[in-house]
Amino acid sequence: MEIIAKILIAVVALEHLYILWMEMFAWETKGKEVFKAALPAEMFKPTKGLAANQGLYNGFLAAGLIWSFIIEDEKWQTNIALFFLSCVVIAGIYGAISATKKIFFVQALPAILAIVAVLLK
Numbered sequence: 001m002e003i004i005a006k007i008l009i010a011v012v013a014l015e016h017l018y019i020l021w022m023e024m025f026a027w028e029t030k031g032k033e034v035f036k037a038a039l040p041a042e043m044f045k046p047t048k049g050l051a052a053n054q055g056l057y058n059g060f061l062a063a064g065l066i067w068s069f070i071i072e073d074e075k076w077q078t079n080i081a082l083f084f085l086s087c088v089v090i091a092g093i094y095g096a097i098s099a100t101k102k103i104f105f106v107q108a109l110p111a112i113l114a115i116v117a118v119l120l121k
Helices: 002-025 030-034 048-070 074-098 102-120
Strands: none
Touching (some): 002 048, 002 074
16 A cells, blocks of 8 residues: 555646646646636736746645655654645645636545555555
8 A cells, every 4th residue: 555655645746746837837828728718818828927826836735745755754754745635635625616626636636545545554
């Protein structure tokens, strides 16, 4: 179960690195494709700074999850992973409530699965 937990943590971290890239560096291209149903095309340029700020926060989530891989103390490694995964779940639930339900399945559900795997290892 430990290997599954690490794979799931890595998947969540990679997802948030992708979100960082999209929101910080590709908001007007890839972001426009991903969020075409949520925002009119003319809103991407004026919201570029806001999206970049959101991307930075997603990068912090990814950094925390990556950090959990290099912590040697198993208890701290688990606690740090659980903390950052919980942050992802909360953000995913909030996004599902405030924006679109799809966010729950794309963001929160993988983190929930990772939490379960971490707790079962």
